[in-house]
Amino acid sequence: MATQTIIKPKRLKRGDTLALVAPASPKNEDEEVRMAIETVESLGFRVREGAHLYNRNGYLAGSDRDRSADLNAAFGNDAVDGIIALCGGYGSPRLLPSLDYNLIRANPKPLIGYSDITALLNAITHKTGLVTFHGPIASQAFTPYTLAEFKKVLLHAQKDVLLGAPPPFGLGEGKVERANRITRIVGGSVQGRLIGGNLSLMATLSGTPYMPDLD
DSSP states (O other): OOOOOOOOOOOOTOOOEEEEESSOOOOSSSHHHHHHHHHHHHTTTEEETTTTTTOOOOBBBSSSHHHHHHHHHHHHTHHHEEESSOOOOSSSGGGGGGGHHHHHHHOOOOOOGGGGGHHHHHHHHHHHOOOEHHHOTTTSSHHHHHHHHHHHHHSOOOOOOOOOOOOOOOBBTTTTOOSOOOSSSSOOOOOSSSOOOOHHHHHTTTTSTSSOOOO
8 A cells, every 4th residue: 555546535425326235244134235335325315226236145145256246346336426234244345356446447436335345345345445344334313423423534525534433332320331441652753654454354364365454
């Protein structure tokens, strides 16, 4: 990434079309997929369903070929303004050799997801220079914090964005935060490009041609 040209996709706006794809695990019930569609629509977007959105193949949302085809098709479709993942789970790293990085570079648009989607986000940024977004998935409800940060980063037209600290999750009388504690390793401030995501997926990418340059 040290010499890669950074490509910033256009900001989203209400009325835009988001492709909903399932590059990793499936949802167990079709109704869960329909609720994910309604969640995206509630944000003011139109939804274009991936051709294999409802597929299931064990713990994967269909075959590797079909899942990668949906992602490539979403980038190549001029009617699609952005792409959001149905959910995470397992299987995204299996798609990396099948993605059309030249197509993606030529058609930059926001790609949004987290957890297992980390593999796609980092591989695409590394291979194309496209800025991707470690953000919400469609199959979970947006918390007030998530919604505010989503709008701030992806919709609001401002040059510099200050990300807000997440609210305390489990604090209260007789309770301390256990699952989402933050550990500061090194103090101070830093300037640079922000790369990351799910740590287990970053470890999976290590030593492969899809791992971003961390220098």
